[in-house]
Amino acid sequence: MLGYIWQHLFTSFLRFWLKWFLRHITGKCELQRICSRYKQGAQRTTRAEYSLESSKSKVLRTAVSVDENQVEECAITIMTEKKVATQKDPTFKMNLQACLLQITGYKRLYTSVEDLRKQAFDGENNRHENMLLKLWDLLVPSVKLESRITKQWGDIGFQGDDPKTDFRGMGMLGLTNLVFFSEKYTDVARRVLSHSIHPKLGYSYAIVGINLTEMAYSLLKSDMLKPHFYNTVSQNPKLEHFHQLYCYLAYEFDQFWIKEKPESIMEFNRYREKFHEKIKGLLEEPDVSLCLAVESNL
Ligand SMILES: *[C@@H]1O[C@H](CO)[C@@H](O)[C@H](O)[C@H]1NC(C)=O
Secondary structure (H helix, E strand, O other), X not given: OHHHHHHHHHHHHHHHHHHXXXXXXXXXXXXXXXXXXOOOOXXXXXXXXXXXXXXXXXXXXXXXXXXXXXXXHHHHHHHHHOOOOOOOOOOHHHHHHHHHHHHHHHHHHHHHHHHHHXXXXXXXXXXXXXXXHHHHHHHOOXXXXXXXXXXXXXXXXOOOOOHHHHOHHHHHHHHHHHHHHHHXXXXXXXXXXXXXXXOXXXXXXXXXXXXXXXXXXXXXXXXXXXXXXXXXXXXXXXXXXXXXXXXXXXXXXXXXXXXXXXXXXXXHHHHHHHHHHHHHHHHOOOOOOOOOOOOOOO
């Protein structure tokens, strides 16, 4: 424990002097050095985020959680605090602002995702009901649902006669992802559905989809999606970008499943874990970008 404390103190001490030294040599503060050395993306934003969070100044530490409409004002305050003159570093303000939008946007995205997840599917809510019916029509347009409660839901991979019990911990987030994928990538989604009803390699399309929503959600919650969003969304990531990531997972999981040829759906746990590890591996690459390599139809 004591060793750890000393090591921590020593590192902070070293960091402080190194920053002081570099500031005097280069005439630039750490954030300026980060912005001029790295181009926009995870490399830059991750470093800026760390620099802000570990700063001695409260203005910098709180900058990572300001509101979207305070980002510009916050960048100006940071420049005043760090005595950065605009004439000397004309691009700094814009770059810092872009970093701040991404950093604060990720936190807001998590809040929006969490709000949607906590919304349970409500059969009394017309909007919820219509989304569910829309999912059916998008996936199997040639077949009419006989009634709202029917065994037919099993054809798109729900478990019971009424899908509302299948969303469990993922609530409306699970349904919204399923609908987004089917609406934006209709052909791809139908192809994935057709693979899922394969007699040997089949799996429950909707149930697995809801499970992949949980994977996306937990990756977001543990901050592992930061590099992906910092690389792929130049401003603040929004719900739509999260749904887009879900589409990537749904498509890639299907490809993975077919390639791995599991004995049966009983092996789902094992292959889910293997797929999860694969995604986490990709997310460790600084240049990661988990984008679906197919055309959207919208
Ligand atoms: C997803 O699958 C894993 C492994 O089977 C399981 O532990 C987890 O509870 C599932 N999550 C959801 C939301 O179905």
